[in-house]
Amino acid sequence: MESRSYDIVIIGGGVMGSAAAYYLTLADRALKVAVVERDPTYAKSSTTLSMANARIQFSLRQNVEISMYALEILETFEEEMAVEGFKPGISYRREGNLFMVDGRGREAALAALAMQQELGCRVEWWEPEQIRDRYPLYDTEGYVGGTFGRRDGHFDAYAFLMGYKAKARSQGVVYLKDEAVEILSGEGAVQGVRLKSGDTLNAGIVINCAGAWCADIARTAGVSLPVQPTNRQVFALDTAVKPDTPLPLTILPSGLYFRSETGGLILLGKSMPDDPVGYDFGWDDKRFMETLWLELAEFVPGFDRLKLVRGWGGLYAVNTLDGNAILGEWPGMKGLYLANGFSGHGLQQAPAVGRYLMELITGKPHALDLSIFQPERIIEKKPLSEGGLV
Template sequence: MDSKQPYDVIIVGGGIMGSTTAFYLTLKDPGLRVAVIERDLAYTRASTTLSMVNARIQFSLKQNVRISQYAFDVLERFEDDMAVAGNRPSIAYHREGNLFLHDPAAVDDAKAQMAMQQGLGCQVEWWTPDQIKARYPLYAPEGFAGGTFGGQDGHFDAYAVLMAYKANARAQGAVYIEDEVVELMVDNRQLTGVRTLSGEVYTSSAVVNCAGAWCTELARTAGVALPVDPVKRQCFCVDTAVKPEGPLPLTILPSGFYFRTETGGMVLIGKSLDADPVGFDFTWDQNRFMDELWLELAEFVPAFERLKLVRGWAGLYAVNRLDDNAILGEWPELKGFYLANGFSGHGLQQGPAVGRYMSELILGETPELDLSIFHPRRILEGKPIGEVGIV
């Protein structure tokens, strides 16, 4: 398709958000002219492919729970539903659970959230320290009041899921272009297209910002200020001398420390800190594991004190500083500018529901799942979504 020919929708960013949006748009309207412009189609620095990967039901906001429920349904059927020309994706979907540990002061909030989740049909249970120890003998949970366990939570192959969405979107007519959008073009408060680093101009009256950690930079070219920062998160892979008898769930401590087992008996570890650097920094620092994480892991799992650090990597969270929740919908002050931003580490699992929702908004359909609570008008009004506890 010639670059001078207008597109119906231009999506900036071809990661999980961009590709699910392209998939649903072309599924709903096969005649729609959709272009996805992605700066790196190898996805070497995409948050989608650098994620530790998790799909969980344990959120304290009802809409986030509903988003995860849809993702669970999609992932369960994914390999059958997303085959293209006989090529069936293999996404290694493992539902090994998520276990959140809670301090005594957090018990009331945790149980209230659990009751809400159960009321929505979620399989979440309260476990005492003794129950945790019985299920996972290597753990030392005695210092905690207990934990909430989501048995349907799990992880999957993020790259395989992304490639399947991309392959289906392309088979349905979406065009993927490798280039970097450097300017959103505006005329009288109406978005008219984009200009790329290579000098190409692509025109459309609907542009979707799916640029992930780069979303704020992109929006700024149209005079839109987003409260989203690119924050570095590091993951570490270790080989422990003592192996658990079976897979361990993603286990999250109140400090923000988390870990789970990986294929081959390895353990993946990470921790989110307020002091994590802001910027586009992908350097990996093994000293962080030795200085900050090793002791915490050994305290909760004493058998893991002896281990070998095998590898690590760094990726970016697109952190919404207003309330850590997604920003979804058309920017009130700029017609045709749609946002799917600020997922703060939840984006991969929220991709299916968000892609469907964005397609519904763009096509003027009534959404199957009402996500209007995430509308960007709250950014202009400075009104965060009221959510406490797990985010």
């Protein structure tokens, strides 16, 4: 058994933990930072199992500002994360996000659009005929229009993560293959982390970036988080009719979403009330065949003939209070910082969150004020409202 000392220990080496490690050591190379990751293959990481989308279209101003920063980062990421001449190829495809709007959602969509445009976002309102002209496979009957984000798109999530990780390591961050089993604390302050191997990491600052596992490790410090690991499934489809141009990530009011993927495939998913809670990575082809296919073919009649190529299940860290981030130092536990409960938005929010954690810990001025996500609201049970889009 070994005991080592660091300034900061980060639990979880996915994109959130790696972004935090990068920004911390970018700000202060003298910091001794360790990242604990039990699976460096990231086979079950929410980062790598996501559809890797970045979108500007939220109706909570701070979420929009977070995404604006993410889009800036994506533009220059490969150059900024270069290590010894090697650049991570993230394949950022700016194919857009299209939110279809029906009559019930029109008012909320227009209010969100006005706010986004006020912030300088490149988001437009499209009438149904504009949508059909651009994407003739779509049946817009029953829709009043849609909002289209031109700079939104998708990218290689694994390369994005590896870019942050490699750069963080080049700045002195130590990555440890182990599992954090207990946050050590005493007298209202964290003291470090105990690992499954039996080793102890002493630190006055611990950051919980454990994703879908965050509530389990937080509980060892007496902290109760309303975050559930929830199974989300993605299906890869080979359609008989192929679009003439790549389809944007298209989101229907029901929550069904799909987009083009390389190789001529379509990726599709939908969060559903009966999604399993727990560490379930399974996927069910019957869900697609019996439910989702019908909904997809109603909106895209040309997709009535297709082949289900494969599927997979990953985990959302669902904040059951309000679906938004829990971000900042936990009240009454000095040195315990949280970056949890992103509910499917974590990948695109990692750059801004990593920077914000650095600012909190080092005392630097905030580029973005993200105090609205502070953990106090969890204790007070005061949820944030998106007012429409989630």
